[in-house]
Amino acid sequence: MARQERAEQTRKAxxxxxxxxxxxxxxxxxxxxxILAEAGVTKGALYFHFRSKEELADALIREQFTVWDPLAGIDDPGLQTAIDLTQNMGHSLRSDVRVRAGIRLVIEQGSFVTPAANAYKQWIDTVHGLLLAAKAxxxxxxxxxAHDLAQYVVASFTGSQLSSQVLTGRTDLHERITFMWQMILNSAVPPRRLHRFDPAGTPADSE
Structure with a gap:
């Protein structure tokens, strides 16, 4: 067990x-x-866990999807879930370096054309499913x-977070995502149902 714990600590580092x-x-x-110098590990230790820099980057690209975890137990997912998902991602971009790195790797693509496309598709598919439930x-x-709107949501979120990063270091990201959803809700939701949704996200104490 001690060896397993050390291996996990090394992988985390x-x-x-x-x-x-x-x-x-x-x-x-x-x-x-x-990376080796910052982690304080040997090249052999790195290659025990990751075969290449590409594999390291791919692992970090997958880290962004941990923002789904708090929403996994929702009984009736729909439009508010999509809002909360993007607001959770915004919070993670401000607080979690792994998520920030994963998003940068996807946006820059580098040598990761296939993983980047897969990550975008995974986000679009997830939002699409939530919007299909909302439409039903x-x-x-x-x-x-619903699919066109899902693509628009993901594209709008990507642009919003990039603008926020460039202009304010993402300090205003929550407000930008909230404004994004205000525009989407006003154009996509029947007026009689607008009161059901909070573009700022579901407060933590009511989840």
Whole structure:
């Protein structure tokens, strides 16, 4: 058990160091020697867990999907779930270097064309499923195409977080995501149902 715990600690140190470097300088700018130095591990220890820098980056790309975990137990997912999902992602971008690194790797793509496309598709598919449930519940206008709206939500979120990063270091990201949803709700939801949704996200104490 002690050996297993040490191995897990080493893996965590490598991922944290890789996330720090990828977040700071991107995939092409981060060298394995810098990651090793920051993690304080040997090259052999790194290759025990990850065969390449590409595999390290791929692991971090997958980290962004941990924001789904708090929403997994929702009994009746729908439009508010999609709002909460993006607000949770916004919070993670401000507080979790691994998520920031994963998002930067997806946006920059680097040598990760396939994983990047897969990550975008996974986000679109997830939001699409939530919007289909919303439409079935009557929470979207009849003329709205759920898949088109899902693509728009993901694209709008991507642009919002990039603008926030460039202009304020993401300090205003919550407000930008909230404004994004205000615009979407006003155009996509029947007026009689607008009161059901909070573009700022579900308060933590009511989840």
């Amino acid at each position: 490598i991922l944290d160091a890789a996330a720090s470097r990828f977040d700071a300088v991107g995939f092409l700018g981060a060298s394995l020697s810098d 519940a009557g929470d979207l206008r009849k003329e709205i195409n």
